Amino acid sequence: MSKEFKAILSDVAMETLEQLAFIFASQADEEDLISGTPCIAAKVAFEGPFKGKLFMKTSKQVVDEITVNMLGIEEEEKISSDQRCDAFRETINVICGNVLPEIADKKAVFNIAPPEILTESGAIESILKDHGAPAAVAKLDIDDEACDLYLFVDID
Amino acid sequence: MAFNVLVVDDSGVMRAMIIKTIKMSGIELGEVHQAANGAEGLEFLKNNWIDFVIVDINMPVMNGEEMIDRMLEDSDIKSTPKIVISTEGSEERIERLREKGAEFIHKPFSPETIRDTILAITGTETGA
Numbered sequence: 001m002s003k004e005f006k007a008i009l010s011d012v013a014m015e016t017l018e019q020l021a022f023i024f025a026s027q028a029d030e031e032d033l034i035s036g037t038p039c040i041a042a043k044v045a046f047e048g049p050f051k052g053k054l055f056m057k058t059s060k061q062v063v064d065e066i067t068v069n070m071l072g073i074e075e076e077e078k079i080s081s082d083q084r085c086d087a088f089r090e091t092i093n094v095i096c097g098n099v100l101p102e103i104a105d106k107k108a109v110f111n112i113a114p115p116e117i118l119t120e121s122g123a124i125e126s127i128l129k130d131h132g133a134p135a136a137v138a139k140l141d142i143d144d145e146a147c148d149l150y151l152f153v154d155i156d
Numbered sequence: 157m158a159f160n161v162l163v164v165d166d167s168g169v170m171r172a173m174i175i176k177t178i179k180m181s182g183i184e185l186g187e188v189h190q191a192a193n194g195a196e197g198l199e200f201l202k203n204n205w206i207d208f209v210i211v212d213i214n215m216p217v218m219n220g221e222e223m224i225d226r227m228l229e230d231s232d233i234k235s236t237p238k239i240v241i242s243t244e245g246s247e248e249r250i251e252r253l254r255e256k257g258a259e260f261i262h263k264p265f266s267p268e269t270i271r272d273t274i275l276a277i278t279g280t281e282t283g284a
Contacts, residue, residue, distance in 0.1 A: 019264035020173075070169050072176040086169040093214075094263045097243025109246040112214060114166075 005136035008102045009151050013138055016095045017147075021066040021087075028141040039146075041124040042088050042117050044096045048110030050155045053131065054099065056092045057124055058147035063088050065142075089115035099151065157280065158186035160205070164197035164223065165212040165241070170263075174210060174241060174270075181271035194223030201233050208237035208278055211258075213244050221249075224256050237277040241265060 010027055017023040041057040067079050067087035093115045100110045118124055128134070128150055135153040139146065161178070165171045171190050178185060189204065191197040195218040197209065209227075211220040218226075220240060228234045238258040244250060250260050259277050261269055274280075 016264055019266070067169065070173045072173070083169055086167050090167045090170050094243050097245055097263065101245035106245065107247050109248055112243065114214070114216065 005103060005151065006138060009099055009136045009149055010138040012098045012102060013095050013140060013149055016098060020091060020094055021069040023066060023069065023142055025140040025142045025147060028139040028146065040088055040117065041119050042092045042115055044092050044115040045113040046096060046100060046110050049104055049108045050153055052151065052153040054092060054096045055124060055128065055150040059145045062142050062145045062147060066091055085117045089117065158184040159207040160187040161185060162189045162191060162197060162200060162206045162209045164191045164194060164209065166192050166215040177267050177270055181267035183271055183274055194218030194220055197223055198226055206236065208239060208274065210239045210241055213240060213242040221253065224258055228256060239273055239277060
């Protein structure tokens with residue numbers, strides 16, 4: 001795994017979470033944080049000079065915070081499942097859009113597919129196994145909740 | 157001056173965030189309209205006048221670049237100021253959009269960036 005890719009993925013994810021959703025994340029220790037609430041996972045695929053996929057998994061609690069902050073509503077206001085999924089899809093989409101110019105040439109043209117919520121249970125381990133070794137894994141700590149990103153790159 | 161705006165993005169959360177950020181920036185908004193893709197946006201523009209349109213690029217049904225192309229073909233709306241807010245990172249694509257008369261804002265964005273871009277594209281010297 002490229003340390004450079006890992007640093008790029010971590011930095012871009014942290015910057016995006018801060019600027020998009022006013023969420024302050026830090027790099028987590030190598031050991032996984034254990035989330036106390038159910039997790040949500042999403043993926044986004046891209047094609048260009050090379051193709052690949054980005055996966056993101058975090059707790060429902062973190063996604064709720066992202067949603068509330070993006071919408072600018074009070075925490076007491078109820079969030080719908082649609083809003084939660086929409087906010088999470090948009091978050092992974094922005095992270096992916098900002099990672100690609102950093103790992104490829106800035107002139108490179110990528111087509112990013114619509115992001116998808118994989119599961120609201122967060123169980124993506126079997127899906128990740130099917131993709132082989134990731135090019136980079138970023139593990140973030142958001143208020144003691146885990147936020148994991150897996151970047152798979154397919155360079156033919 | 158209050159601006160009438162059309163925000164075109166397939167994400168309802170992102171549309172809400174863009175509108176919230178414009179308000180935070182000090183720009184006064186009048187009528188705020190929303191569309192979920194380029195086709196819906198064009199349909200709205202046929203019968204309504206706005207001060208500027210904000211468009212995402214990657215959307216289902218009709219993407220933002222095609223919407224801008226269609227606007228440029230229509231004499232009634234070709235001069236409507238256009239702002240693209242997108243995750244697009246390719247300098248080549250961004251330059252192509254600028255050549256079509258659109259200003260470009262990269263996601264994520266700040267209130268200041270949105271304010272400065274709106275003031276520049278509408279030819280307004282000072283904000284609200």
